[in-house]
Amino acid sequence: MKAKTEKIPATVKPRPAAKPWQLRLYVVDETPKSVTALANLKRFCESHLKGLYRITVIDLLKQPQLAKGDQILAIPTVVRRLPKPMRTIIGNLSHLENLLVGLDLNRAA
Amino acid sequence: MITKSNGHLPEKSATQLPKCPTGIQGLDEITGGGLPRGRPTLVCGGAGCGKTLLAAEFLVRGAVQFDEPGVLMAFEETVKELTANVASLGFDLGGLARRKMIVIDYVHVERSEVQASGDYDLEGLFVRLGYAIDSIGAKRVVLDTLEVLFASLPNEAILRSELRRLFRWLKDKGVTAVITAERGRESLTRHGLEEYVSDCVILLDHRVNDQIATRHLRVVKYRGAMHGTNEFPFLIGEEGISVLPITSLSLNHKVSDERIATGIPRLDAMLGGKGFFRGSSILLTGTSGTGKTIVAANFAQAAARRGERVLYFSFEESPDQIIRNMHSIGLRLAPLVKRGLLRFHSARPSLYGLEMHLATMFREINTFKPHVVIIDPITSLMDSGTDSEGKGMVTRLIDHLKGGQVTSLFTSLTQGGHAPQQSESAMSSLMDAWVLLQDFEGNGERNRVLYVLKARGMAHSNQIREFLISDRGIDVVDAYIGVSGVLTGSARVAQGALEKAAVLAGQQEAAQLQREVERKRGALDRKINSLRADHKMEAMELRRIAEQVGTSTLMLTTERTASGILRQADAKSVVHPRARPRMEKENK
Known part of the structure; x- marks a missing residue:
């Protein structure tokens, strides 16, 4: 799997002034777990952060050196780079409530 | 036993587990060559046991001595902290990292910053580790302390299965791994990691006995290999960790037939005339003030004068x-120190623990390479540990010294009144020779005696000798042993004088007798001479008378003849002269 950037068209921006969220999804290879995680993350963002987010998928199989930077141990891991502070959620993101807590959505408002 | 056919050769190599030398002093001896190569080893222990240091030393020595690069994955300390911590032991982690011999990866996981949502695995850790290993071709891996993960990641079930997978993966990678873990209350580790790491488990321990803390190391388990199972004290010194039975596991020292003089000729004479064996261990016990240090200093001086190096x-x-005191009895140690033949090392026993003392002594011995080592006194050193520790220490020290054919002399202070044999029995079995110094009190004075209690492998005197210290040094003299017991000091001198007087009296008597006999003999001779003279006189008288008689007869005859002629005598008178001479003859 390539590192790919999912950019959501800016047409559905609720608040043009707010900075977009930067999310990184670390995966290793295209395992069912990582596919699920990406799908879950996308679904979540579409419903809560439409137009306000950017997801970068990093495949550590191809870029193992990147694991160190964000202190990645568990796979899959989502790192919220922006807004600050940095937050980390691990798992396939199937548990929505935990994801909500983890990403601390209130900040988006 | 396996049959010796060639077909079984691979089996033999399979039983001989390949080892990965740690380079840590002593540990390789205990484990018979090192940790199991290509397998994970668990090092567990409580806080402050030296787990991280042991692991770090394993990596550093691997990189420096065995050319095996290593990866250190630290979960607790940052790279900076780690580098600083081990720099105190002379390990240059930074430099090794720059030379691509070591990679340090600090893994930071904070529970509060991590939110779990659903299923996960530790593939990220695998990737990181794999990447680090591949980047330098590492042969060794340290995970310090993996258990942090239990605190920082949720869902223990996942974690456990992932750790199991990790150890499997490490084995497949063929790296020799050291995993450190906290000691648990009931089990070896807090989270039961020993379940997963089953090849080799090393337990570290830090105990305080009588206010002295000692670290211990024990190989709990070593699958497929012989290993020392005891608890071995170890310490963290200036050059890293050293586990202390450096050569203790074997009893196969080379021995020497060479004998070395003690510096006290009479003591040499008591030891078959030649002194102790080179490389033997000698125990010198006595109560205080019996002259242990003096005998030891004499021994030191004698050895140094022979040109041998002596470590005191x-x-x-x-x-x-010591130099001043010994000078007062005529031992001149200062020049020997100046010439570098004699070196002193003084330290208070309470300065640090037994192991530290032992390590310091080993270091001194290894740098100075002495022929003779004197420890004065071993007892005060042993007091800084428990009895068994003390004995263990002496054993190790003797083993170490014997391995290098170093003659060792230990003085030992015994308590007055106690039976010395009892208090020293533990140590004495380790010693080849045992010389006892004792005090004898009596006649208002105190005298020293010396005797050889044992001397392995040589004929030795069984006599108690008096031991005199004067400003000319030591002299050993025969003590007087008689019906009234052993006499020493003035009593011995008095006894000597008494004996001398008796001898003198005897001599005088004999001379007297001799004179008497001489006199009698003279008298006899004189008597004989006078008798002989008497006899001579009588004989002479007799001859004189005989001559007189002859002459007178002749004269008579002549007269008669003459008168006959004158008187014209008849025939009768002619007959008479003939008859008379015949009578004269009979008289003679």
Whole structure:
């Protein structure tokens, strides 16, 4: 799997002034777990952060050196780079409530 | 036993587990060559046991001595902290990292910053580790302390299965791994990691006994290999960890037939005339003030004068004090020190623990390479540990010294009144020779005696000798042993004088007798001479008378003849002269 950037068209921006969220999804290879995680993350963002987010998928199989930077141990891991502070959620993101807590959505408002 | 056919050769190599030398002093001896190569080893222990240091030393020595690069994955300390911590032991982690011999990866996981949502695995850790290993071709891996993960990641079930997978993966990678873990209350590790790491488990321990803390190391388990199972004290010194049975596991020292003089000729004479064996261990016991240090200093001086190097460990006196005191009995140690043949090492026993002392002594011994080592006294050193520790220490020290054919002399202070044999029995079995110094009190004075209690492998005197200290040094003289017991000091001198007087009296008597006999003999001779003279006189008288008689007869005859002629005598008178001479003849 390539590192790919999912950019959501800016047409559905609720608040043009707010900075977009930067999310990184670390995966290793295209395992069912990582596919699920990406799908879950996308679904979540579409419903809560439409137009306000950017997801970068990093495949550590191809870029193992990147694991160190964000202190990645568990796979899959989502790192919220922006807004600050940095937050980390691990798992396939199937548990929505935990994801909500983890990403601390209130900040988006 | 496996049959010896060639077909079984691979089996033999399979039983011989390949080892990965740690380079840590002593540990390789205990484990018979090192940790199991290509397998994970668990090092567990409580806080402050030296787990991280042991692991770090394993990596550093691997990189420096065995050319095996290593990866250190630290979960607790940052790279900076780690580098600083091990720099105190002379390990240059930074430099090794720059030379691509070591990679340090600090893994930071904070529970509060991590939110779990659903299923996960530790593939990220695998990737990181794999990447680090591949980047330098690492052969060794340290995970310090993996258990942090239990605190920082949720869902223990996942974690456990992932750790199991990790160890499997490490084995497949063929790296020799050291995993450190906290000691648990009931089990070896807090989270039961020993379940997963089953090849080799090393337990570290830090105990305080009588206010002295000692670290211990024990190989709990070593699958497929012989290993020392005891608890071995170890310490963290200036050059890293050293586990202390450096050569203790074997009893196969080379021995020497060479004998070395003690510096006290009479003592040599008591030891078959030649002194102790080179490389033997000698115990010198006595109560205080019996002259242990003096005998030891004599031994030291004698050895140094032969050109041998002598290392003198003093745990009671400073070097200057010993030199001054010994000077007063005519031992001149200062020039020997100046010539570098004699070296003193003084330290208070309570300065640090037994292991530290032992390590310091080993270091001194290894740098100075002495022929003779004197430890004065071993007892005060042993007091800084428990009995068994003390004995263990002496064993190790003797083993170490014997391995290098170093003659060792230990003085030992015994308590007055106690039976010395009892208190020293533990140590004495380790010693080849045992010389006892004792005090004898009596006649208002105190005298020293010396005897050889044992001397393995040589004929030795069984006699108690008196031991005199004067300003000319030591002299050993025969003590007087008689019906009234052993006499020493003035009593011995008095007894000697008494004996001398008796001998003198005897001599005088004999001379007297001799004179008497001489006199009698003279008298006899004189008597004989006078008798002989008497006899001679009588004989002479007799001859004189005979001559007189002859002459007178002749004269008579002549007269008669003449008168006959004158008177014209008849025939009768002619007959008479003939008859008379015949009568004369009979008289003669």
